[in-house]
Amino acid sequence: MERVELEKFKTILERQLHELQSDFGKEMQSMGSPALADINDQATLESERSFELRIKDRERKLIGKVQEALKKIGDGSYGVCESCGEQIALKRLQARPVTSYCINCKAEMEAEERREETVLQSESSTLS
Numbered sequence: 001m002e003r004v005e006l007e008k009f010k011t012i013l014e015r016q017l018h019e020l021q022s023d024f025g026k027e028m029q030s031m032g033s034p035a036l037a038d039i040n041d042q043a044t045l046e047s048e049r050s051f052e053l054r055i056k057d058r059e060r061k062l063i064g065k066v067q068e069a070l071k072k073i074g075d076g077s078y079g080v081c082e083s084c085g086e087q088i089a090l091k092r093l094q095a096r097p098v099t100s101y102c103i104n105c106k107a108e109m110e111a112e113e114r115r116e117e118t119v120l121q122s123e124s125s126t127l128s
Contacts, residue, residue: 001079005090009097010073016097017066024059065098081105 072078079088083105092103101109 001087001090006073006078009078009093010070012097013066013070013073017063017070020059020063020066024056024063062098068100069098083109 069078072080079093080086081088081102082100084102086102088099088102092099099106
């Protein structure tokens with residue numbers, strides 16, 4: 001990958017990291033818990049809070065991926081598939097700058113996950 005392309009990805013990733021970190025801090029501070037008398041209001045609030053926490057967890061994981069991608073840019077391993085060692089296609093990196101796998105390896109990983117899930121579902125239905 002050319003230096004100009006690496007610099008573009010670095011800029012994109014640094015901007016994304018900054019936005020994620022600033023949003024993450026702001027939103028976690030605003031997650032107070034008002035005292036509600038109505039049980040339905042409390043249930044709704046808990047449901048919303050649970051949803052927000054799932055989103056925050058995803059953002060936390062994305063922050064880690066962005067930091068890892070920036071580290072790879074620094075050490076020269078950015079854009080190399082962690083599974084097969086081949087270069088990740090530029091279009092894939094443009095679509096998902098934090099990716100660690102080429103499209104072929106990622107597709108195979110997802111297919112394997114689906115096969116495992118099918119086996120688990122099959123086993124659980126035979127036990128029922």
